[in-house]
Amino acid sequence: MPIPFLYDTLTNGPPAWVPGWARDPWTLFQIVAVAGFLYLLKRYFSGTATAAERKMHGRVVMITGGTSGIGAAVTRNLAERGAQIVLLTHLPPSNPFLADYIGELRQQTKNQMIYAEQVDLASLHSIRKFATKWIDNAPPRRLDMLILCAATVTPPGGQRIETEEGIEEMWMVNYLANFHLLGILSPALRAQPFDRDVRIIIPTCFSYIRSPSLNNALVKKEWTPAKAYARSKLALMVFGQAYQKHLDAYKRPDQLPMNSRVIFVDPGFTRTPGMRRWLTRGSLWGLAIYLCSYLVPWFVLKSPEMGAQSILHAAMDPRLGMGPGGKLIKECSEVDFARMEVKDEEVAKKLWEASDKLIEKTEKEQAALRVLEKKKQELKEKEKKEAEKAEEIDALIDTIKKGKEAEKKTSRRKGKKTSS
Numbered sequence: 001m002p003i004p005f006l007y008d009t010l011t012n013g014p015p016a017w018v019p020g021w022a023r024d025p026w027t028l029f030q031i032v033a034v035a036g037f038l039y040l041l042k043r044y045f046s047g048t049a050t051a052a053e054r055k056m057h058g059r060v061v062m063i064t065g066g067t068s069g070i071g072a073a074v075t076r077n078l079a080e081r082g083a084q085i086v087l088l089t090h091l092p093p094s095n096p097f098l099a100d101y102i103g104e105l106r107q108q109t110k111n112q113m114i115y116a117e118q119v120d121l122a123s124l125h126s127i128r129k130f131a132t133k134w135i136d137n138a139p140p141r142r143l144d145m146l147i148l149c150a151a152t153v154t155p156p157g158g159q160r161i162e163t164e165e166g167i168e169e170m171w172m173v174n175y176l177a178n179f180h181l182l183g184i185l186s187p188a189l190r191a192q193p194f195d196r197d198v199r200i201i202i203p204t205c206f207s208y209i210r211s212p213s214l215n216n217a218l219v220k221k222e223w224t225p226a227k228a229y230a231r232s233k234l235a236l237m238v239f240g241q242a243y244q245k246h247l248d249a250y251k252r253p254d255q256l257p258m259n260s261r262v263i264f265v266d267p268g269f270t271r272t273p274g275m276r277r278w279l280t281r282g283s284l285w286g287l288a289i290y291l292c293s294y295l296v297p298w299f300v301l302k303s304p305e306m307g308a309q310s311i312l313h314a315a316m317d318p319r320l321g322m323g324p325g326g327k328l329i330k331e332c333s334e335v336d337f338a339r340m341e342v343k344d345e346e347v348a349k350k351l352w353e354a355s356d357k358l359i360e361k362t363e364k365e366q367a368a369l370r371v372l373e374k375k376k377q378e379l380k381e382k383e384k385k386e387a388e389k390a391e392e393i394d395a396l397i398d399t400i401k402k403g404k405e406a407e408k409k410t411s412r413r414k415g416k417k418t419s420s
């Protein structure tokens with residue numbers, strides 16, 4: 001059908017139903033040029049796909065934020081390749097959404113080795129509970145990769161939010177949670193056999209370039225969501241570099257060099273729930289405008305699958321499993337850091353010490369609160385039991401009284417009968 005049509009058009013000219021503008025070769029050229037330009041622009045905004053391949057079968061990948069956005073796309077890709085996935089999510093395993101999500105993922109990727117562990121990254125206690133359980137195993141559990149995709153963002157104009165433990169939410173989830181998790185998991189990472197190429201992948205965001213300095217605290221008066229988000233990402237990068245040094249400094253019992261590497265990744269602007277929350281300012285009006293003008297974010301932002309490409313590159317490129325760690329990957333290529341602070345050891349030392357102190361102080365306070373709460377609970381239980389006991393005794397006394405009254409009545413009746 002198209003061939004006879006094309007032949008007919010070439011020999012006899014376009015059919016009568018073709019409008020005038022479409023008969024003009026110059027107009028047609030302009031349309032094709034614009035369409036071609038838009039196509040190339042869309043390809044550019046979609047970013048680079050990785051060509052890296054690695055056998056993932058049997059490798060254990062722990063991932064945070066693996067239930068949505070870029071993390072979900074990374075999880076699906078690695079699960080399809082046969083990796084054993086451990087999803088760290090704040091949802092309990094009994095949550096119907098999580099059960100459905102894992103069920104579907106297992107079915108679609110034909111991989112049954114997908115599990116979830118409940119870890120609320122807004123809670124130091126929850127992280128400690130999970131991580132200590134993970135390392136409390138002999139021999140040490142296999143761990144090939146740790147991908148730290150979870151993050152939270154307060155939309156522009158939003159209020160400063162504190163976690164239940166009293167720490168600013170973005171600082172906690174985006175930075176301190178990873179500091180705490182990696183700190184406790186450090187023995188598990190260092191204990192991996194020398195021939196295991198272990199990677200710790202840290203997604204970051206180019207906003208770290210505009211972050212206020214880590215040398216000065218972000219006081220409440222100067223706090224804005226953009227500053228706090230950027231600062232949490234810069235802190236994560238400074239810590240990541242220091243963590244690589246901490247791993248490298250470890251003397252393995254087999255005297256072989258460290259085989260765990262930190263790799264930073266900038267995934268680029270991507271259409272994810274997090275990005276949507278940021279663009280819509282977390283409001284219904286914002287969401288309505290976003291949906292009405294969806295063509296714009298669709299055009300300029302990457303799909304989650306394309307946003308996942310640089311992370312997959314970091315996970316699979318064989319060259320990144322050699323040489324020193326601490327590299328930054330963007331569009332599937334190694335790039336330089338744009339802030340000197342990232343590699344500043346003095347800044348890293350101060351940050352590490354301050355983070356340790358904050359964790360120690362918060363954990364102590366929270367432990368004391370938990371003890372108090374437990375005591376309150378025990379007191380309540382005791383009071384409840386005592387009230388139940390008192391009720392039981394009252395009921396018993398009541399029954400005895402009633403029994404005695406009934407006895408008295410029958411003896412009175414018997415007395416009357418004998419006298420008559």
Ligand SMILES: NC(=O)c1ccc[n+]([C@@H]2O[C@H](COP(=O)([O-])OP(=O)(O)OC[C@H]3O[C@@H](n4cnc5c(N)ncnc54)[C@H](OP(=O)(O)O)[C@@H]3O)[C@@H](O)[C@H]2O)c1
Pocket residue numbers: 064065066067068069070071088089090091119120121122123148149150151152173203204205206266267268269270271272273274275
């Ligand atoms: N999207 C972009 O344009 C972009 C650009 C640059 C860098 N990045 C970085 O790429 C990574 C992924 O971004 P994304 O946009 O895909 O994120 P996202 O869609 O907002 O997803 C964030 C994930 O973090 C999890 N999470 C949030 N708070 C948590 C908590 N307290 N405990 C446990 N999990 C928690 C969420 O779980 P629930 O869904 O269960 O809440 C969700 O799975 C982030 O590190 C982000 O900073 C993204």
